[in-house]
Amino acid sequence: MEKTADVVIIGGGIIGVSIAYHLALKKAGKVLLLEKGQLGEGSTSRCVGGIRTQFSTGINILFSLESIKAFERFEEEFGINPEFKRIGYLFLATTELEIEVFKTNVKLQRRFGIPVELLNPDEMKALWPYLRVDDILGGTFCPWDGYAGPSEVLSGFVSGAKRAGVRIYEGTEVMGIALKRDRVNSVKTNKEEIDVPIVVNAAGPFASSVGEMAGIKIPVKPLRRQIFITAPFHLTDQTIPLTIDFHRGWYFRQEVDGLLLSGPLDSEPSFNLNIDYEAMAEASENAMYRVPVLEKARIARGWAGLYEISPDNHAILGRIPEVEGFILANGFSGHGFQHSPAVGKVIAELISEGKTTTIDIAPLSIERFKKGELIIEPMTAFKE
Ligand SMILES: Cc1cc2nc3c(=O)[nH]c(=O)nc-3n(C[C@H](O)[C@H](O)[C@H](O)COP(=O)(O)OP(=O)(O)OC[C@H]3O[C@@H](n4cnc5c(N)ncnc54)[C@H](O)[C@@H]3O)c2cc1C
Numbered sequence: 001m002e003k004t005a006d007v008v009i010i011g012g013g014i015i016g017v018s019i020a021y022h023l024a025l026k027k028a029g030k031v032l033l034l035e036k037g038q039l040g041e042g043s044t045s046r047c048v049g050g051i052r053t054q055f056s057t058g059i060n061i062l063f064s065l066e067s068i069k070a071f072e073r074f075e076e077e078f079g080i081n082p083e084f085k086r087i088g089y090l091f092l093a094t095t096e097l098e099i100e101v102f103k104t105n106v107k108l109q110r111r112f113g114i115p116v117e118l119l120n121p122d123e124m125k126a127l128w129p130y131l132r133v134d135d136i137l138g139g140t141f142c143p144w145d146g147y148a149g150p151s152e153v154l155s156g157f158v159s160g161a162k163r164a165g166v167r168i169y170e171g172t173e174v175m176g177i178a179l180k181r182d183r184v185n186s187v188k189t190n191k192e193e194i195d196v197p198i199v200v201n202a203a204g205p206f207a208s209s210v211g212e213m214a215g216i217k218i219p220v221k222p223l224r225r226q227i228f229i230t231a232p233f234h235l236t237d238q239t240i241p242l243t244i245d246f247h248r249g250w251y252f253r254q255e256v257d258g259l260l261l262s263g264p265l266d267s268e269p270s271f272n273l274n275i276d277y278e279a280m281a282e283a284s285e286n287a288m289y290r291v292p293v294l295e296k297a298r299i300a301r302g303w304a305g306l307y308e309i310s311p312d313n314h315a316i317l318g319r320i321p322e323v324e325g326f327i328l329a330n331g332f333s334g335h336g337f338q339h340s341p342a343v344g345k346v347i348a349e350l351i352s353e354g355k356t357t358t359i360d361i362a363p364l365s366i367e368r369f370k371k372g373e374l375i376i377e378p379m380t381a382f383k384e
Contacts, residue, residue: 001169001192005032007351008187009200010174010210012039014047014150014337015329016202017157018344024164026352031166032196034189036173040154042204044337046273046305048227048253048260050242050384051338052089052145053114056105056377059314061112062359063339070341071148078156082148087253088241089145090128091382092136092290098246099137101378106140116142130235130291131243141241147253150337157344177213177326184214184325198351200327205271205306207316207330214323218316219369220331221309224272225383226263226279228302229255235293243290244382250286251384258300261287265307265383275302307334312374313381317343317364318350327351328366334383 007028009016012035020033035041051071053064074082093099102118109116118140121133162168169191176188177199186195201218203210211218235254242253251262263279266272280299287294310316310331320326329347332339346356368374 001172002030002032002167003192003194005030005194005196007031007198007200008194008196009033009202010187011035011042011202011204011206012168012170013042013044013202013204014040014154014157014340015204015332015343016200017154017161018340019200019202019329019347020166020168021157021161021164022344022348023351024161024166026348028348028352032194033161033166033168034172034174034187035168035170038170039158039168040151043305043308044150044154046227046303047150047337048384049147049150049337050089051084051147052142053112054089054091054105054109054116054140054142054145056101056108056379056381057314057375058108058112059363059375060335061109061114063342065112066342066345066358067339068144074153074156078160080152080156080159082152082156084146084148086143086146087239088141088143090124090139090141090241090243092139092243092245094135094137094245094247096137098379102138102140104378109142114142114144116140128240128243130293132290132292145242147242153337153340174210174213179214179323182323184323198325198327200329200347202329204336205308207308207328214326216320216322216326218328218330218366219311220316221269222271222306223269223309224266224304225307225334226275226283226302226304228261228263228280228283228299230258230261230297231300232257233259233294233297235259235291245286245290246382248286248289250283250290252287252291259294259297261299263302271306273304273306275304307383308336309333311369313377313383314375315339315343315364316366317347317361318366320366333381
């Protein structure tokens with residue numbers, strides 16, 4: 001294993017591998033990616049692949065639009081089909097506040113040229129007859145939204161990065177980061193110590209423990225989300241959009257022959273990856289409430305994964321003033337998969353050119369928490 005590098009990336013999830021690929025394109029020198037287990041074994045392999053433009057802040061919309069361009073040309077660039085399926089996202093509002101916020105969101109999204117529609121309950125019933133709409137006040141639909149395959153996208157970035165010269169080491173845990181006069185000097189691993197001036201924290205839900213290695217507090221908490229899949233179930237011949245019952249924090253979409261149902265999101269941080277009966281019951285109740293015919297469906301399997309939540313549900317990107325050479329790519333709050341292409345691109349720009357040109361990431365700096373400049377959303381953010 002190398003004993004020196006120009007850049008070390010800690011974490012081989014979708015964010016780390018995208019950064020590695022984009023750095024290699026920029027010819028950023030010797031780039032090493034270190035993953036303590038196997039590539040993608042963290043949140044990336046537990047993610048459901050959702051991609052949407054329907055966000056309620058301009059900065060998230062910019063990351064989506066830039067990333068969608070990459071998903072569209074992914075096969076051409078990497079030779080791997082990312083299985084990007086534009087089934088649309090349908091958000092349902094059941095309270096006056098929700099519908100007012102949705103209307104504000106639509107205005108914002110349309111300013112970015114996004115073709116989002118505001119629908120009334122009758123229009124929704126006509127389009128998706130299986131939905132219960134008697135308590136719905138309205139909804140929004142955007143055909144640009146959909147989902148892609150996390151493992152396909154991961155493989156694309158990994159093979160692209162390797163082809164461009166990045167060296168990837170699995171089973172290599174970073175145990176410490178040594179500083180010299182407030183600059184990154186080396187990383188200690190369970191194998192070698194590597195002299196390196198630039199380290200990228202791409203450790204997903206483990207971001208804060210990697211931050212501590214450099215003496216930095218990164219406000220990212222791991223929160224468990226459970227997901228369930230039904231046995232094969234035929235709901236309709238039409239395309240089913242990813243449908244979000246906003247008030248219940250529940251969503252569903254087609255998954256091969258069955259349906260994917262979201263389970264609850266924990267309120268207390270933990271690294272627990274178990275699924276439980278209560279969560280399955282809650283997912284089933286939400287499903288039967290919104291789509292009554294799902295009473296006949298049977299849950300076949302499920303899994304749990306960790307979101308990496310920041311205090312304002314927005315990513316934490318870029319440098320930190322206290323430690324030169326320590327770069328953050330953390331806190332994606334459930335949106336890291338869909339924003340990974342743009343995140344890789346901007347972090348590579350920051351490292352190789354000293355500034356970002358694709359998207360201004362200043363609003364996502366960790367400094368915002370100290371300055372009290374959190375990004376405010378009109379309502380608690382939806383998380384896939
Ligand atoms: C149930 C669920 C559904 C989701 N659905 C969506 C969705 O629809 N759309 C969307 O955009 N996002 C979704 N997400 C969020 C998405 O999965 C994450 O935002 C994304 O995977 C984060 O990628 P990452 O590379 O930062 O983290 P990870 O994939 O967790 O990768 C971090 C890696 O760092 C490694 N690591 C940690 N510490 C060290 C160390 N000290 N040394 C070496 N390696 C280390 C870990 O082993 C891990 O592999 C979902 C998440 C969950 C849990």
